[in-house]
Amino acid sequence: MSIETKKSGETPDIWERPAGEVSLGDVDAYDYALPPELIAETPAARREHSRLLVYKRAGESLTHTRFDGIGDHLRPGDLLIFNDTQVVPARLEAFKETGGRVELLALEVERPAGEHRWSSPADGELRLRCMTRSSKPLRPGMTLTVRAGDDAHPVKLLEVSPGRALVAIAWPGSALAFLERFGRIPLPPYIEQRRRESQEDVAVDDRVRYQTVLASEPGAVAAPTAGLHFSKALLQELEKQGVQRATLTLTVGPGTFKPVTTDTLDAHPMHAEAYRIPEGLKAKVEECKARGGRVIAVGTTSARALEAEARHADPLVPGWRQTDIFLRPGDPLKMCDGLITNFHLPRSTLLALVTAFVGYPAVRRIYNEAVAGGYRFYSYGDSSLLL
Structure with missing residues (x-):
């Protein structure tokens, strides 16, 4: 089902500046040119039929597949951690x-x-x-x-x-x-703008599709979009495969739409969001690590909550907390062994978070490959699995 890609050197370079000319603390380092036709206004016809780009640090391999093939890259004993927040209209x-x-x-x-x-x-x-x-x-x-x-x-x-x-x-x-x-439903501004400009009837029930199948805790004004690709049937298949799952709640706020307007990441005022660690999550994470499984955050919001906890003396104690953690190069992920995430806006804090996990050369290669392969970007777009 999966096909290995050609070497990254054969793909076009979408980045605005050469890697050697930027500092990873400069916002310019995260600027790339995206063809407008790759911005997704609507989701895939079926959740699990979106595309998936898999990057594995071991061997630095890139693989193309469909999202319902994600099980080929997961192992029994892995733990997927979802954000169960619910987007309110x-x-x-x-x-x-x-x-x-x-x-x-x-x-x-x-x-x-x-x-x-x-x-x-x-x-x-x-x-x-x-x-x-x-x-x-x-x-x-x-x-x-x-x-x-x-x-x-x-x-x-x-x-x-x-x-x-x-x-x-x-x-x-x-x-x-x-x-x-x-x-x-408060769709991201760029989706609403593109739909207004196209003046076409959009046959999408956003109240259903801009919501994960695990959504249960009302309060968010944006979806944890990596979770949008999972259907109930796919979750059942992964469970049979021995892939475990858990949830936490991070109430996605309007700060997720806030653009970076400063020249450096240090100067950007990072927004705070409330999150909840449920009973039992600590035990599941510890058991996963003990058996050699991988903790895989489904989305940057889950990763943000988990990494905020990783920096506490006693992590994953049940309860509500706030975090304004800003994950970026130089602040590596400590609890997450993998990340499922969509393709993010240029010059964004989310792109900096992904870079903190896989490194800058890998991010440039992944995004070059995604554009060359015609992947759909942003909230309703395709996804990546980073291991």
């Missing part, structure tokens, strides 16, 4: 009394007792902290209207700051119920 289209459009992105629920629960009742009033976008400034006291079909509901602005607002909504149910009624 957090994007709301609202309108001023004048008809002006306002976009709200719900980030968290504010409760009087300081609780933050997406699925608990709102006790009559729901308060959401949101990111905002509008053509003209918003003011406290304004009432906006959100709509879903013929249904409309008022939203009052309580506090306003540039790009942010606290809103109040008369609502007896949960925040999740409100967003399910009036919101839509």
